[in-house]
Amino acid sequence: MSSAPFAKIVLSVDATEAALDAARYAIALAKAYGAQLHAVYVVNERMLEELLSAKVFVQDEEVDLEHDLEEDGRRYLDAVERLARDKGLVITTELLKGVVHREVVDKATQLNAGLIIIGEIEEPMSRRDVYFDEGEMILRRAKCPVLTVKGEEIVRSLYEDT
C-alpha cells in the first residue's frame, strides 16, 4: 500500500449521479491508500430559508420539503455506504444541515481531512448558480486539496477494478 498525503477523505454527496461517481472514485482512492472515508450530505437550509423569507414558501411547506431532502440525503448516503461495502470498505456517513459548502469545509477541518472529494461541477443550471454554486464554493473555501471527479467511464472502470 502506498503512503498518501491524506489519511482521511471527506466526500461531499448530493442527490445526483455525479455524486455517486465521486463516491466510486473516493472508495477506490480510500482503498488504494488505506485512507478513512467520511461521506456527508448537507440539506441546503440556506435555499429553504431564502424561499421562506421571499414568501415563496409557507412554513409547513418548508418543513415538508426539508423532511424530503433529509430522506433524499439518507437514501444517497445509504447508496454510498453500499458501494463501499461491496468493495469491502467500511466508511462513515453523516447528514448535516446548513450552508452546503460551509458544512463540508468545516467537517473536513474538524476531521483534519487531507482531501475533499466532490462530484463534477457542471455548467451552471441557473443564473443563481453562477454566483452560488456549492461545488465552486467548496473549491474556493476549502483549507485542504479538493478533487472534482469527472469521466464516468473511467471512474466506473476504476471502481470495478478495485
Add this chain to the structure above:
Amino acid sequence: MILERIISSERVKIWDTEVDKWTAIDDLADLMASSCDGCNREVLIDDTLEREYKGSTGIGKGIAIPHARTTGVSSLVGALGISRKGIDFEGEDGQPCHLVFLILAPPEESTAYLKALSAVAFIAKDEAIMSRLKSATSPEEVMQILEQVESGNH
C-alpha cells in the same frame, strides 16, 4: 439553464385582457396539460390550488410563483404567464401581478424543485429582467429573454 429547459414557448401565455388569479392558474395548467407528456391536468391543478389556499404565492413587486409538488406531472416543468393589466394575486404588497411563473415537480424530485424555485426567486429580484419579460410581445421573445438572462448575456 433551468428556466429555459423547463419553460418552453408552448408554455408561455400573454393575457391582454383582465384575468383573475384563479383563471391565470387555470390557463397555465391548460398549457402544461397540452404540452407535457404524462401531465394530468386535474391532479396538477388540484395540488397547485391546494398550495395557493395555504397562502398567496404572490411574492411582491408584480411577481407570483404558484408551485406544487404533484403526481400530476412526470418531470420538473414550468409555465410563464404575462398579464398586461395586472392580476390581483393577493400578495402582501397588494401590487398587481404581471408575471406568473407556475413551477411543478413530481414529489420525488425535491432537489430539482428547490433549485428551480430558487432560480425563479433569484431572477425575480432583478427589476430590469422582470421589466423586459413584462414587455415581451410573444412567447418566442420570452424564451430569448430567459436564455439571455440565464446565460448572463442580458
